[in-house]
Structures are given as C-alpha cells and as structure tokens.
Amino acid sequence: MLNQEFNALRDRRKFMQQMAAGAVGLLSMTGWNQVLRGADDRRLLVHSNAPMNAEPLLPDLVKSWVTPVDSFFIRSHGNTPDLKADSFRLSIEGLVEKPLTLSLAELGQFQQHSVTATLTCAGNRRSEHSRIKAIKGVQWREGAIGNAKWSGIRLSDLLKKVGLRDSAKHVWFEGLDTVEDGGKSFAFGGSIPLEKALSDREISPGALLATTMNDKPLTADHGFPLRSVVPGYIGARSVKWLSKIVVSDRPSPNHFVADVYKLVDTGDLLEVAENAPIYRMPLNAAICTPTADATLKAGRTAVTGYALPPGVPGVSIRKVEVSADSGRSWTEAKLTTPASEFCWQMWSAEIAVTSETKELIVRATDSRGDSQPETVRWNAKGYLYNAWHRVPVQI
Ligand SMILES: Nc1nc2c(c(=O)[nH]1)N[C@H]1C(S)=C(S)[C@@H](COP(=O)(O)O)O[C@H]1N2
Numbered sequence: 001m002l003n004q005e006f007n008a009l010r011d012r013r014k015f016m017q018q019m020a021a022g023a024v025g026l027l028s029m030t031g032w033n034q035v036l037r038g039a040d041d042r043r044l045l046v047h048s049n050a051p052m053n054a055e056p057l058l059p060d061l062v063k064s065w066v067t068p069v070d071s072f073f074i075r076s077h078g079n080t081p082d083l084k085a086d087s088f089r090l091s092i093e094g095l096v097e098k099p100l101t102l103s104l105a106e107l108g109q110f111q112q113h114s115v116t117a118t119l120t121c122a123g124n125r126r127s128e129h130s131r132i133k134a135i136k137g138v139q140w141r142e143g144a145i146g147n148a149k150w151s152g153i154r155l156s157d158l159l160k161k162v163g164l165r166d167s168a169k170h171v172w173f174e175g176l177d178t179v180e181d182g183g184k185s186f187a188f189g190g191s192i193p194l195e196k197a198l199s200d201r202e203i204s205p206g207a208l209l210a211t212t213m214n215d216k217p218l219t220a221d222h223g224f225p226l227r228s229v230v231p232g233y234i235g236a237r238s239v240k241w242l243s244k245i246v247v248s249d250r251p252s253p254n255h256f257v258a259d260v261y262k263l264v265d266t267g268d269l270l271e272v273a274e275n276a277p278i279y280r281m282p283l284n285a286a287i288c289t290p291t292a293d294a295t296l297k298a299g300r301t302a303v304t305g306y307a308l309p310p311g312v313p314g315v316s317i318r319k320v321e322v323s324a325d326s327g328r329s330w331t332e333a334k335l336t337t338p339a340s341e342f343c344w345q346m347w348s349a350e351i352a353v354t355s356e357t358k359e360l361i362v363r364a365t366d367s368r369g370d371s372q373p374e375t376v377r378w379n380a381k382g383y384l385y386n387a388w389h390r391v392p393v394q395i
Pocket residue numbers: 072073074075076077078119120121122174175176177188189221222223234235236237238239240241242
C-alpha cells in the first residue's frame with residue numbers, strides 16, 4: 001500500500017489520474033498538498049513549498065531510531081536562506097562581559113560535543129486536534145517529529161567565554177530567515193531560560209549550537225550552517241540559521257516567543273499577554289504501523305510506533321500500551337530502543353485483533369507515572385496534542 005502511495009506521489013500525472021478515479025483514497029481525502037518535493041526522491045509529504053513544511057509517512061519514521069535527514073520533517077515559517085559558510089558569523093551580545101562575533105572556523109575551536117535528541121513540532125498531530133474543532137495552521141499528522149545526532153558546541157561554553165552579567169536570565173536566538181506576518185517581515189526567534197542553557201548533563205547539553213545533523217553538515221532546510229538544538233523543548237526553540245544570541249533579563253520579544261507558541265483558548269490579546277511561552281515537549285506516542293484504514297486479518301497483529309518522554313530531565317518512558325478493544329484491555333508493548341530522557345523510543349506489540357476491532361489505540365506512561373490523557377483540552381493554536389493515538393482499521 002505504501003509503495004503504491006509513493007509511486008502515486010512520485011508520478012504526479014498518475015497521481016492525478018488515480019485521484020480522478022478515486023483510487024488514492026486516504027491520502028487524497030486528507031486534503032493535503034500531496035507532492036513529493038523535486039526529483040530528490042525525498043520521502044516527505046509536503047504541506048507547503050514556500051515556506052517549506054513537510055513530514056514523513058509513519059512507516060518510514062518508525063524504521064530507525066535515528067531518523068535519516070531525508071525522512072526528517074521540515075518546519076519553516078519563512079524562506080530557506082541561502083547562506084555561505086565563509087561569510088557566516090554568529091554574534092553574541094546583551095548581558096555579557098565581552099560581546100563576540102565568531103566565524104564557523106572560530107566556533108570549530110571550541111570543544112565539540114554530540115547529542116542524540118528528538119525534535120518535535122509543538123503542532124505535531126494538529127490534524128487530529130482539528131477534528132475537535134478546526135484550527136488554523138499546518139495540519140500536521142503524527143510525523144512532525146524526528147530523532148537525530150547533533151554535533152557542535154555547548155551553548156554554556158560560549159556563555160562562559162563571553163562572561164555572564166549578574167542580571168542574565170534568558171538566552172535569545174535569532175535566525176537569518178525572513179518571516180512575513182501581519183504585514184511585517186522579521187527573522188524567526190526563540191528563547192530559553194538561562195538555567196536550561198546551563199543545565200549540561202553527562203548525556204545531554206542544556207543546549208547545543210549544532211553544525212551537523214547525523215554527522216553531516218546541516219542541510220539548508222534544517223538550518224545550515226548553524227542552529228540551536230534544545231533537547232526536551234518544542235522544536236520552535238531550536239532556531240535554524242542561527243546568527244545572533246542575546247543574553248537578557250527577560251524572554252525574547254520575538255513574535256514566536258511573545259505571541260505564537262502559547263496555549264490559549266481564544267488567542268485574544270489579553271490571554272496571549274498573560275500566558276507563558278511553551279518550552280517543554282509533551283509526553284506522546286503514536287502508532288506508525290499499521291496505518292490508518294489498513295485492512296487487517298483477525299488474529300495476532302504486529303503494531304509499531306514511537307513514544308516521546310515529556311522533556312523533563314531524568315524522566316523517560318516507563319511503558320507503552322496498545323488496545324484493540326476501544327480501551328477495555330491493554331497489551332504492553334516491548335520498548336525496542338534504549339530509554340533516554342530527551343529521545344523518543346520505538347516500541348512494538350503483538351495484539352489480538354477481532355472482527356469487533358474498529359481501531360487500534362496507544363498510550364504511553366512516563367517514569368513518574370503520568371500517562372497520556374484519553375482526550376485533550378482544545379487550544380486555539382493547536383499545540384501539544386497528546387491524547388491517546390487512535391488508528392481506524394478494517395478487519
Ligand atoms: N530560523 C528558524 N528556525 C526555526 C523555525 C523557523 O521557521 N525559522 N521553525 C522552528 C520550528 S516551529 C520547528 S518545529 C523546528 C523544525 O526543525 P526542522 O525543520 O529542522 O525539523 O525548527 C524551528 N526553528
């Protein structure tokens with residue numbers, strides 16, 4: 001089925017013919033802009049080309065613990081800038097003793113560190129969220145997530161080098177892209193508390209200034225030549241095309257910190273002003289195979305997927321459970337990759353499917369004992385959707 005989907009996507013004319021014939025079914029019904037990007041055979045479903053927003057199909061996502069770059073979701077709010085390594089500079093200023101501007105070669109002289117960390121968009125699973133009540137924005141399925149090995153320098157090492165003033169409390173990141181919003185154009189920005197920037201642990205830096213992804217230079221879409229990577233935080237805090245760091249006594253006034261990535265009921269100005277920016281990613285899990293509307297035979301069926309811990313230091317996944325009877329009984333899945341506080345885990349389960357089975361459900365529980373909620377309170381911007389993941393199937 002999936003290969004057919006891909007072939008259909010790859011050959012747009014055939015795809016259109018099949019759509020006309022009603023044969024593409026599931027994919028055409030989602031209302032996506034179903035185009036594979038360019039001729040590079042990248043297995044991503046594209047929500048929009050400019051800006052570039054795309055996600056992998058779930059069976060690809062679950063194939064490996066480390067996500068290959070060409071199966072990694074792309075979430076950009078503006079253009080993908082065309083940057084040259086030679087002329088690139090990173091500046092750091094604000095509440096520091098000695099502001100600095102560094103070339104990539106100078107960044108290369110700091111001690112290099114690596115971390116494998118999962119990046120996920122706060123809007124992951126928005127299409128499910130939208131079924132409660134429609135939400136604007138990219139209608140992500142469950143693929144706005146990926147796990148990569150990132151290498152570069154620790155943000156804390158750079159902060160030590162420039163020296164922090166006593167009043168320092170937050171670190172702002174600014175990109176080199178141009179985002180158009182509300183008739184204005186400006187660069188994307190993020191912000192993290194200083195404590196997070198300094199919270200280096202053996203297995204994970206508080207934040208990394210990364211130049212590579214899976215041991216290769218960042219691609220243009222993923223932030224070449226430099227991005228922040230903030231393990232445990234929503235993707236929006238991992239700023240691509242990072243060219244400016246500002247140390248401040250307050251969170252960044254950038255639109256994407258001050259207004260956008262917040263949980264709000266209506267999104268009116270008062271609520272936006274009152275509510276805090278989102279930092280951590282939520283406990284989550286998704287079934288990746290079988291896919292929605294698959295036809296299964298009654299009997300034992302293999303189910304696989306991912307589970308994401310909640311971005312809290314020291315907290316990992318304790319268990320993942322799957323149900324084929326609407327949540328009356330649960331089968332514990334096997335976690336097939338190592339536990340880690342800021343990485344997803346892959347899981348697989350064998351579950352008895354009967355003629356009564358309408359859907360498969362998954363829920364994860366973390367090492368503190370918190371479980372994913374059965375339902376989630378709707379929010380106007382469609383963030384942090386982490387209700388039990390339900391996949392309709394036919395027997
Ligand atoms: N400069 C810049 N950085 C950015 C963004 C952006 O639009 N511009 N998008 C953010 C969001 S919302 C997410 S989820 C992640 C996605 O990273 P990826 O495209 O490498 O998967 O990048 C973040 N960093």
